[in-house]
Amino acid sequence: MNVRIAIADDIEAICRLGYQINQQHHRHVPHVFSNPAQSDSGSAFWLELMAADNTIFYVSEVESRISGFIVARLTQNTELSFLNSTRICRVNTIVVDEECQGCGIGNALMTAVERWAVANQADEMRLEVMEFNHQAQQFYDRQGFGTQSRIMSKWLKH
Secondary structure, X not given: OEEEEOOHHHHHHHHHHHHHHHHHHHHHOOOOOOOHHHOOOOHHXXXXXXXXXXXXXXXXXXXXXXXXXXXXXXXXXXXXXOOOOOEEEEEEEEEEOHHHOOOOHHHHHHHHHHHHHHHOOOOEEEEOOOOOOHHHHHHHHHOOOOOOOOOXXXXXXX
């Protein structure tokens, strides 16, 4: 397995993996996530992330086939006086091909981001995970993440 920085030529495989995670999320939370069959591929979104400042976009390859990706960015509070000015590496998205899950790809991607975060003087890593996604929650637990806060929502009737 090889983990490297994503390039524009990877976009087709990235969109394929993005479709997989969108499909999973739409299946569980259709009022939040669009139907991937009715959405565009997201290529412009992913390409924009590849070029964004303070952002890293890695892909993993197994036998020259992209098997996963991870996107993370650095942020730091400089405006809210009641929050520490902690430098945070925020994991935006991590996807491992459904056919390759459980093979260490997620670990390799998270390790690459953690090394990038440390090299960029981040103090903490954060991510958000959907409540339904118990498999991902267990993965993050094994990575050493713990719950810091909860995002709660309520749908309003019109």
